Amino acid sequence: MSSTTRGRPSTFSRDRVLLGAARLFWRYGYSGTSTRALTTELGISTSSLYAAFGSKAGLFEETVRTYAERYREIYQRAVTERDVLKVIERVLVDSVVEFTRNSDSHPGCLISSAVMADSTSTLDTRRYIAEMQASNAEALLTRLRQAKSEGGLQPGIAPETLTSFIQSVWHGLSAQSNLGAGRDELLDTARLALRLIAGQALTAPSED
Structure with missing residues (x-):
């Protein structure tokens, strides 16, 4: 071995390392995953x-942020839709698609995994996830308040209550995906929720 290559770290794909690490953290949590x-x-x-990555904790932090942020992006895209039912559909359906992506490119939903039963000294996972979810819920609530002001919600339906319901469905879908439910099953559940919301909480769109 030449002196120029001796001791040089081997090259690797950062995305591949993050995916592999995420799978281990998803299954065993931070403390249960050794270096x-x-x-x-x-x-x-x-x-x-x-x-x-600096340390195991640094790898864990980057892993959580990389995969959890995908759900924030889903909400950010969804609330730009003009039709309120389409907003809710994108939140739920796009999230199901993300939950059930091919395992070659996705570790599973870290939000409902062993990660959430664990913690580290460098990243308070529960707080980080809670803050992200609060941000998602606030973005959805703001959009539903807009729909309410425009007459898009039925009388007696509070944006806060509808937001809470949608978030509850979202968390249920996440948990079910981690228990092994397939995409078709989760999509059926999401679409049932959408029909219930459309019939019980939203007004019919006006014919312009």
Whole structure:
């Protein structure tokens, strides 16, 4: 081995490492996933892991943020829809699609996994996820308040109550996906919720 290559960290795909780490954290939580398990599963050395992420905690933090932020993006896109039922459909259906993406590119929903039963000294996972979910709920609530002001909600339906209901359905879908429910089953549930919401909480769109 030449002096120029001796000791040089092996190159690796950061996305591949994050996905592999996310799978382990999803299954075992932070405390239950050892550095040795990570390096063995990911096929990298401890020194390479530390050079890239600083520590196991640093890898965990980047993993959680990388995959959890996808759900914030779903909400941000959804609330731009003009039709309020389409807003809710995109929140639920797009999230189901994300929950059930091919395992080659997705570790499962970290929000309803072993990650949430664990914590680290560097990233308070529960607080981070709670803040993200509060942000998502607030974005949805703001959009539903707009719909209410425009006559899109039935009398007696408070935007706050409808937001709470939608978030409850969302969490149920997330939990069911982690228990092994397939995409078709989850989509059927999401679409049933949408029909109930359309019939009980929304007004029919006006014919312009």
